[in-house]
Amino acid sequence: MFLYTKAYLQSRRGRRILQPAALLSLVLLCGQVVAQTATPILVELFTSEGCSSCPPAESFLRALDSAQPVSGAQLIVLEEHVDYWDDQGWKDPFSSHLFTTRQSDYVDRLRVDRGPYTPQMVIDGSEAFVGSDRAQAGRAVGKALKEAKVKVEITSVRVENGKISLHINTGPLASKADVVVAVALDHAESQVLRGENGGRKLEHVAVVERLTTIGKIRQGDAFSKDANVDMGHDGQEHRIVIFVQQSGQGKILGAAMARVPQKSG
Secondary structure: OOOOOHHHHHHHHHOOOOOOOOOHHHHHHHOOOOOOOOEEEEEEEEEOOOOOOHHHHHHHHHHHHHHOOOOOEEEEEEEEEOOOOOOOOOOOOOOOHHHHHHHHHHHHHHOOOOOOOOOEEEEOOOEEEEOOOHHHHHHHHHHHHOOOOOOEEEEEEEEEOOEEEEEEEEOOOOOOEEEEEEEEEEEEEEEOOOOOOOOOEEEEEEEEEEEEEEEEEOOOOOEEEEEEEEOOOOOOOEEEEEEEEEOOOOOEEEEEEEEEOOOOO
16 A cells, blocks of 8 residues: 655646657557457556646546557456545545545556556556557557457346446456456536636546455366446446456456446337
């Protein structure tokens, strides 16, 4: 667990990140990879509405989600809002300490020199970097495309009494792993009144509301299970992401995404 001092936060806020290159850089770096079936790659962005450096990274994440610019890849994106900015003038309505802990665990395992910061992007649980660094994202996605993935399937998705019901199947795993369900708002907007982004209207995509481990897989086993998870903001569009991650919050072994119907049936 990390402790975040005001001096640390001030030094981090003072750091300026490079202006992002054109989105085309991802295509130039990774577009040469062609596959019959798109390889799912999980893109996690740790962010906060209290951080003035985060909106460009969130805009980049939205572009990855909507444009899917990398041939052969299905980029499955998640925004995870940390809570260590919440005492700096604006409490992020989407923040959770769960995401702060998840980010800190990545920082420990991936040996990130500068520690947790925002915006921070993690590709397939294997590589972390500044979330608006498009060139680095291109390299990381290209590397992830070379990794074999286990097949993950989501079927029978429906909404009943404020819960999402679904069925999950995976292929056999080469190592021990956790099966994790993320329930995310498809899109969200927020009018920030105070803090570094005071006066700005922010847009978000795939904002995680629930992140739950629903099963564990032994080495050599496959996984098949019916699951029920809380929906969160009923009446708003959601997506559900299932990913299989090596035990100890290791690398992502497989993932899938499905839209959640707003009404049962």
